[in-house]
Amino acid sequence: MPKPRGRGTSAEPRRTVKASSGSARARRQGKAGERAGAKAGPPAALRDRQERAPASSRARPRKAKAATSLAETAVVKRPAAPEKRAAAERPAAPKGRPPRARAGDQASAAPPKRRPRNAKAKSGADDAELSPPRPPELDWDDTPSESAEEVLAQRWAARGEELFQQLEGHGAALHEYRADLKEGRFVWIAPNGRVSAEASARLLCSWSCATSVLVMAWADPLVSGAEIERIDGMPAEQDGVDEQGAWQIAMRAADACNAAYLYRVSSPQAWYFLALDGLTFSPKRTSFHPGAPVGLVLRAIGEVREAIASRAEPADVVRDRISALSDSLFHQARYAYRDTDWVARLDRTGSCLSHLAKRIPRAGFSAIAAGQRIDEWLERELALELINALSLIEDEWSLFG
Incomplete structure (x- = not known):
């Protein structure tokens, strides 16, 4: 026997139908669309799939469409991070020039490494080794650099x-x-x-x-x-x-x-x-x-005597000659003939010659005050006196010759 149908029948179980509003259904469909979009891939595929929505207006009410479009916008046009956005908005630097550093970057930048000192020397040595040899420099000047x-x-x-x-x-x-x-x-x-x-x-x-x-x-x-x-x-x-x-x-x-x-x-x-x-x-x-100094003494005294007798030398030259001979005899007595029997005789002759040199006056206040006549040449009387004294010294030394 067929069961009676109707709302009032008690035999038929009661079905409870939960009515849902359009907004709730739109949220469920939006979440499902988000999960489907995350699984499907890029936003382009999701957008293509949503464009092929069913034509029935009951399946997707108008509010649900607005919620779905907001979800798609959130998925597709998600704002990028600030750093990435600044990098994307900053224009790319040209390839030919290096990008300019900021003022802060320049202050924090490390100082450039200095080139070692020997690097320049090594490079110079390498260049010298690799450089071609220089041609020889020729001097075509025939004039002598130094005299004969x-x-x-x-x-x-x-x-x-x-x-x-x-x-x-x-x-x-x-x-x-x-x-x-x-x-x-x-x-x-x-x-x-x-x-x-x-x-x-x-x-x-x-x-x-x-x-x-x-x-x-x-x-x-x-x-x-x-x-x-x-x-x-x-x-x-x-x-x-x-x-x-x-x-x-x-x-x-x-x-x-x-x-x-x-x-x-x-x-x-x-x-x-x-x-x-x-x-x-x-x-x-x-x-x-050492040999006897007789020859040395006789030669020197003879030269002085001849110079005075010929009157060929001024008085100053004669005085200097006699004084030099006196110093020479003193020098020989202390140097070459020391510790010999000639020391006393050389000293005696040197002293006599020193006194004869002092007989020739020098141009000065003391000579004028003493009343001595000063002339460029020796006076005849003084010249004869000097010649006689030198002759006596020669005779004395000639005995040892």
Whole structure:
């Protein structure tokens, strides 16, 4: 038997239908659309799927459409983060130029690394190695850079340095020297009196400090046997020669006679230039006894006497010549002839010559106050007095000759 249908029948179970409003249904559909959009993929696909909505107006009321459109807008047009948005809105920097840093970035930026000092040197050395060689610099100037006199002086200065180095190597650089022109012997003597070095000596020339006269050795009769041979083209005597000129003449003479070394022996009265050869540090005679100073004294006194008798020299030159001879004799007594019997005689002669030099007045207030007559040349009476005194000294020394 069929069951009766109707609302009033008790046999039919009661169905409870929950009425839902359109807004609630629209929210459920919106959430479902969001989940479907998240699963489906990008917003473009979701937008295409929503465009194909059913045509029935009952299925999706108008409010639901508005809610769905708001959800789609929230999904599609979600605002980006502030940092990303600033990066997107900032225009891209050109490729050719680096982007400018801000003021804050410049202050916080690290300082640039300094280039090591040796990096520049290394790069310069590499460039020098890789650079092609420079062409040689040629000097086409044919004029001589130095004169013949300078070349001569440099050559003999080098030989003098060589002699000094040899003496220093054997410990004889500071030893005293002695010259015996009669025997032609030149020696260096140690403090204990032993000969440390020896060489043969020849007289080249002599130069007077008072008269500036240079005399070659072959023109001096007092040194016969120890002089060099005559040199062609060189005068026997020259006047008005200074110290540099005396050295130049002596070096030319040493070149002409092929001397090994040039040595100057100085005294208060004159310079003597010697040519040395055969230097040895193992002498055959280990002792040295100087010869008699008779020849030296007689020669010097004779020159002074002849100068006064000829009246060829002014009074000042004669006084300086006699004074220099006196100092020379004192020097020889303290130096070459010390500890010998000649010391007392040399001192006595030096004192006599010193008194004779004082007899020649000097231009000054004391001479004028004493009533002495001052003239450029010696007076005849004073000249005769000096000549007689010198003659007596010569006679005394001649007894030992």
